[in-house]
Amino acid sequence: MNLRARHRIQPGVFFAAGERPPSCWRLLLIDFRAGAAPQRAGAALERILNVLADLRGGRVRDLEGQPPKDAEATAGQFADLTALLAVGRALFDADRHDPPLTRSQRPDYVAYLPRGRALAGLPWAVAERPGEADIALQLTANCEAAVNCAAVEVWKLITDEALPLTIAASFSGFSRPDRRGWLDFHDGVSNLEADQRLAAIEALPDPAWMGGGTYLAFLRLGIDLATWRSLAPPEQELLVGRDKLSGAALRATRSDARGARVPVTPEPPEAGDELDWVDPPQTTDPLLEASHIHRANQSRASADAPGAWRMFRQGYDFLETLGPEAPLAGLNFVSFQRDLSVVQHVLHLPGWLGGVDFGGLAGDDRANPVDHGLVTVRAGGLYAVPPREAPFPGATLFAR
């Protein structure tokens, strides 16, 4: 039985061995209109997913009957489009939906991100704190036209058929073939091994309707590139925990001529040591312990250790604006995990990412963590991704 057959994770989580996420990503946040009835709400979601599935077959609502050659081009454009449906805290909010849209139990950790600081050491960049919605629809494809056109087709459908929905926000992103991020360092190098991923992301049936699904954490993180580039490469390397050029994980530090601690450039790996080169053993050097790659994965344990807080990351960079000022760029941090407590623990635990915005030594006063000012949260939300079911994922939520 192949991997796809023995789980119920929706398409759009590329966790199987050999799978790589497509290069284009868009997250559509959708709210139900006030007063929407559960049956109509569910029917609206089913309609959206059906229209998106039609796109993969080359069928566009406004182009019914187009010439076969054009239909073929349309089908090619949308061939690898995935649409993943997730439900947010807002769906369960009795202040927003009275009467409630669902009687199903809210998963405990599907909660609003707090007002003051989004998560521990991560401050909000904007007062409005966008990123929360009833529904998050993740679109991926290798063609930007596919995710963008699919998003607009959703808008058209809502408008044309007066569906009880509004589009609250939309965010886009892209992945890089060079496997680096805006910090110029390798990113995603030490993501979970393929054979570990299903154990790390598959949710337990608590509540029952989530059994076999997964949870999605979304944080649109703005990166202050001007601040980052003001740091010398050795400082950057100590914050990240990797050699900037080779991507090798740092294993030691030394004092330079001025007495400052600097990284020791890692040697190229010997045969059989490639894993350690990418993901080294636990370190006791306090500077390396405080680096991002060590903080983000303190225990180095497998997904078989539930206390290891492993998550499967599938993030996308973004470039929002570029003008005379520094670019407004960053990372759409997207992770999938079996429970959102994983994200909370990683971002709050002392010695993990608690008290810092990215890496480095934390301040003694937790209320005022040492803040490099590197990272802010421009949008964010925590979502439940229901398992595949007929007629659509999450249908159980709207059933009466």
Place this chain on the structure above:
Amino acid sequence: MGEGGLEAELERRVAEGRAATPRLVGASELGSEQGSTLERTAPDWTGLPLRVTACLGRARALAALDRPSDGRGASGRDFQEEYVEWRLVRDERGIRRVELTTELADRWKVLAAHDPATVVELVAELAREPAVTATEVFGDYDPSGPRATPDGRERAFAATMLGPEPRSALNDGRRAICCMTQRTNSLGALISLAAAALQPRSVTLSGGLGRRSPNMHELQPLLGRVAQPGRASDPIIVERLARLAFEGRPVALERPLALCLLGVQSERLRTPSGEVVPPEWFAFERPGAPRDSSSGRGRPQRLTLEVPAGEGFRVSDLVDAATEAPIRFGGQIAELVQVALPLVVGPEAPGRPAVVEAVTPVISRDRMTALGCEEISHEAGRLEARP
């Protein structure tokens, strides 16, 4: 008996248990062999029992974990299996205080054997009572009588304070919690787990990528019942120790021998007005002073959360921002707490060690199978059925 004598006696008990592997050494042996090339590491985990919540569901598990002792039968403490145990102090307005401890019963047994007066004073202090009687701590055994012996005192203390049931209210949570009593939260269990995990083993990777250290799922058939899958603690400890053994590094438990409370996610808690709870409301104790640890860092074994008297509200009025849930159970606080096992590690052996045992790689599958949920569910049902 001074602290040095206490530690020496505990070291002796560790030595009795670690004969199975030369890789778990005494702290003194490690120091004399390796000079100044020692490193310190502390695998950590959080205190909410993950196996219990996986088996029962979170809501039912939180309730089960707090089931009080009735002085005769089992209690929620039997489910508190992550090397940290707790009790709640309630009044008519809700939860007034949460007390958590990682103190090993063995430490208390040694102290009881050799310094019963100190033990009685300490129990009173932890119970926040002016005094307690020796009978409440040692039962019918007179610890200061002419025929009292260390062995006799230790047995009497264990029978009275540690159980099996019934246990003194001064340790079963009704009046105090002094040390851990859950049967797998023991020094013996820890040593057995460490000895089993520290056997050098490896998994050969396909494609000529070399070897790696095995994971918990792969080691489970070899470890038997000394390590429980699905917990927050055991798999973390097992995989860290297995990794160190794979690297050929000798390991010692740091002195003083203890599991400790490294920290707490206090920023997650909110007062009724929405403010972040001040970290000072969490009191780390026993010991808190850096001088008590050979590493120079503090190694507290006790944590108390209590809202100061003048604030006008209780712990049960606090909210965990990550779940939006008010604090109604001790497990919600245990979930925020970081428990750790401090280790001292010698240098990596040059080259990889000769493989003692090759392990078959396993792709993670159904993780519920090995959790023993049937037993947990049965015990939870018994507690729930109690009037």
